[in-house]
Amino acid sequence: MQGExxxxxxxKIMGFMRAVSIILVIMHLYWFCYGFFAQRQWTLExxxxxxxxxxxxAGLFSHSLYSKLFAVLLLGLSCLGTKGVKNEKISWKKILIISSIGTVLFFFNSFLLKFPASGATSFYILSTGAGYILLMQAGVWISRLLTTNLMTDVFNNENESFQQETRLLYNEYSVNLPTKFYYHGNWHKGWINVVNPFRATIVLGTPGSxxxxxxxxxxxxxxxxxGFSMYIYDFKFDDLSTIAYNHLLKHSHSYRVKPKFYVINFDDPRRSHRCNPLNPEFMTDISDAYEAAYTIMLNLNRSWIQKQGDFFVESPIILLAAII
Structure with missing residues (x-):
């Protein structure tokens, strides 16, 4: 996590350096094209x-090249620390062309300042901005080629990997899932620590994942x-039931009171235990009877789910609750 x-x-440092570089370019244009901005009242005292x-x-504006060189220096330093998305279309030939055009537009346009016309000043501003953008693009591409070899990681696995939890956070309630992840060219062992399973867990995935x-x-x-008691809904009976039963046999000593294992199988009653949900021992309050009646009637009549509150829906439920 410290590496991240x-x-x-x-x-953040690279972004700050690039921002300072851009500000220097703007200051350069403001200083050397002051007449252009003053004519449009875009100046501030x-x-x-x-x-x-x-x-x-600092003598920063004593010559037009000084501020430009300083801006390009900061831009180059910011590009060296940038890791962007890979693009196999990047080549040294393209970088050379773009950097050459950017250098010409950015550094060799000072002669335009000698012309008094506002059009020349406008062209100077545009050429300086375009040259700076081209130099920045070339710098970013150079950084990508210098820091990564495109052909050794064509699927960008290295940049898409990240540091994960490697500590085992164990307590009396936790569930700890072992993992294996790829980071910095190596495989590492890690853990997914569910330290508080009482807050519920949802597992999403396609069938067979x-x-x-x-x-x-x-x-x-x-x-x-x-030593937890469990209620398992085994949709693919008897996959989870077999695992739970065999594991319970091996670890029955974890319980203070030895638990019993029951199976309710509606598909094959011959392989099922018997359970009476309407047993009077389970009905401690009138609300228990109402909930049982509510569940039974809505499962028998699915269309009633959309009609809850209607007289002809509530009356049978209340009647069954009274019978129970």
Whole structure:
């Protein structure tokens, strides 16, 4: 996790350096094209004083090349720390062409400042901006080619990998799933730690993706080992039931009171235990009878689900609750 924090910090520094570089270009244009901005009343006295102080202390605007060189230096440093998305169409030939055009537009357009016409000044501003953008693009591409070899990782697996949890966070309720992840060119062992399973867990995946094998089976085994009672809905009977039963036999000593294993099988009653949900021992309150009647009637008449609250829906439910 520390490595990820360092990368985020580096990205912020690179972004700051690039922002300073852009500000320097804007300051350069403001200083050397002041007449253009003054004619349109786009000037501020405060900015004028700040730039004059810069020029007095550092001589930044004593020549048109100084501010440009400093801006390009910061731009180059920011590009070296940038890791972008790979593109196999990038080549040194393209980089050379773009950087050459950008250099000409950015550095060799100072002669335009000698012309008094506003059109020449406008062209100077446009050429400087276009040259800067081309140099920035070339710098980013150079950084990508220098830091990564495109042909060794054509599917971008390296950039899409990230640091994951490697600590085992264990407590009396936790479920700990072992993992294996790829990061920085190596495979590492890690853990998915569900330290509070009481807040519910949802497992999403397509059929056959391994939800039961990777997650559900581990939940069953680890909860049995920790002495939990379980209610398992085994949709593919008897897959989960077999795992739970065999694991319970091996770890029955984990329970203070030895538990019993029951199976309710509606598809094959011969292989099922008997359970009477209407047993008076389970009915401690009138609300229990109403809930039982409500469940029975709505399952017998699915269309009633959309008609809850109607007289002819509620009356039979209340009558059955009274009978129970």
């Amino acid at each position: 924090d360092d990368l985020r910090g580096l990205a 405060l900015i004028n004083k700040i730039l004059q102080n810069f020029n007095k202390t 391994g939800k039961s094998y990777a997650v559900v089976n581990n939940y069953i085994r680890q909860h049995i080992e920790k």
